[in-house]
Amino acid sequence: MDIFRQMGDRIVMKDPQRAQKVFQEYFLDTVGQLLQKATIFEKKEQIIKILYYFIPWTVDAKHQMIALFKSTVKNQNLFMQALAVLLTFEDKCDVETEGLLENFLFYAKTGMQSAHPIVKTMALNILANIAKLNYNIVYDFVASKLDTLATEDWWENKAQVIILCSRIIKGIIASDNYQNLVKKVNPQYTKNYSLENEMLGNKLKNDVDMFSEVIMRVTQSKSNHHVFRTFIVHCVEIAPESKLIMEQIVHILIRSDDEFRNWFYHNTDDTKEEFVIYNDKSLRYKTSFDSEVLKKSARDMLLALTEIVQRENPENFDYSYLEIIEFGLLYTDFKV
Numbered sequence: 001m002d003i004f005r006q007m008g009d010r011i012v013m014k015d016p017q018r019a020q021k022v023f024q025e026y027f028l029d030t031v032g033q034l035l036q037k038a039t040i041f042e043k044k045e046q047i048i049k050i051l052y053y054f055i056p057w058t059v060d061a062k063h064q065m066i067a068l069f070k071s072t073v074k075n076q077n078l079f080m081q082a083l084a085v086l087l088t089f090e091d092k093c094d095v096e097t098e099g100l101l102e103n104f105l106f107y108a109k110t111g112m113q114s115a116h117p118i119v120k121t122m123a124l125n126i127l128a129n130i131a132k133l134n135y136n137i138v139y140d141f142v143a144s145k146l147d148t149l150a151t152e153d154w155w156e157n158k159a160q161v162i163i164l165c166s167r168i169i170k171g172i173i174a175s176d177n178y179q180n181l182v183k184k185v186n187p188q189y190t191k192n193y194s195l196e197n198e199m200l201g202n203k204l205k206n207d208v209d210m211f212s213e214v215i216m217r218v219t220q221s222k223s224n225h226h227v228f229r230t231f232i233v234h235c236v237e238i239a240p241e242s243k244l245i246m247e248q249i250v251h252i253l254i255r256s257d258d259e260f261r262n263w264f265y266h267n268t269d270d271t272k273e274e275f276v277i278y279n280d281k282s283l284r285y286k287t288s289f290d291s292e293v294l295k296k297s298a299r300d301m302l303l304a305l306t307e308i309v310q311r312e313n314p315e316n317f318d319y320s321y322l323e324i325i326e327f328g329l330l331y332t333d334f335k336v
Helices: 001-012 018-026 028-037 039-050 060-072 075-087 100-113 118-134 137-142 146-150 155-174 176-182 189-190 193-219 225-235 244-257 256-265 293-295 299-313 318-329
Strands: 274-275 285-288
Touching: 001 018, 001 039, 018 028, 018 060, 018 137, 028 060, 039 060, 039 118, 039 274, 039 293, 060 075, 060 100, 060 193, 075 100, 075 155, 075 256, 100 118, 118 137, 118 155, 118 318, 137 155, 146 155, 146 193, 146 274, 155 176, 155 193, 193 225, 193 244, 225 244, 244 256, 244 299, 244 318, 256 318, 274 293, 293 299, 299 318
Parallel strands: none
Antiparallel strands: 274 285
């Protein structure tokens, strides 16, 4: 694939219009045929990236290539897979790229209406990756689909719902309004009280709870260890801001087997993503998390365990309970 990229770069540099014409006439149909035959998604990723190798790096050129590929491939499944891969090229949201992201959002909305689980998986992945760049773009649409998202039953769609909602929560938490009105990092806001700010702060907290509840519901039924790992990886960071998320982490640890708990307590953070299932449909997933963030939440884990025990009154405490207590004692800062 490096050969295609180098070839495309040279042609685009010399004559951008000719590069697009050459690709359309000689390569576009072939790309579609290769995608049809590819048996693993990793190979599809490499093929799909060729679509951008023969265009100038402009928003207009990307719009044109997406529209051209859609009219050529005439297969919603492959088209949505292509969009999911092409979106990974985007690393920012600004005035220039916002229109392109809105285009991806349009196709994601269409994909969410599909009864085909793979099309919906790609639609959810597109929404999640847009949310990573700017959660405000997807907020209204996702907020209108919360019940639908919470009742997804295909494991990969569950995983994508978790990633999507966790990224929206991260965006909310990182916002200036949340930091100033909820976390109170700026004393000026505390000194100058206003009812409007209090209402906005309460709305932000309610938003975090609202998306946290979707994550909790989607992990409660028919979930496998892939879903649970995705939940841990993407939600450990936001757990201190959500009692629901923290309690769900503890619940999963109580119910999980030795292998899962060993992964959790001895996790080594790695930013790379990998395929957990090799086929022509399943996406890459991050399989590790920042254990230092978890250690900072040790006290919250102990509090969550205490509330669960008081509420559910388990008949016996097995080793999974003791591990949580041990972890909490090791990393909680007991200030005198």
